[in-house]
Amino acid sequence: MEAQILHKKLELIQWLSTLEDKAIIEKLINFRKEETKDWWTTISEEEKTSIEKGIIDSENNDLKSHSDARKLYEKWL
Structure with a gap:
């Protein structure tokens, strides 16, 4: 390849x-x-807010386990 x-x-x-x-x-x-182009400038404000919230949650160690996430999003997987 x-x-x-x-x-x-x-x-x-x-x-x-x-x-x-x-x-x-x-x-x-x-x-x-x-x-x-920087992908950050191409995403919506809602997406930026969601990403920033995820970073803050991570910094505060406010995270969900993988199994909890799978249960929450099971219908879309």
Whole structure:
């Protein structure tokens, strides 16, 4: 698997090094910017609040066991 990925990366590098189309280059730059955005800025305020509450609960050692969580969310698992 690793060799296949490496080969594909090398193909892309070679293709990119010969690319002359400015529009495609701009699209690739924009794509890279979109892909490297911080996920925190893309989630909802509700999700951020939930994550922050989980961190506070963890810091206060207010945690539930795995088995309790499974019981609570059993119908969705």
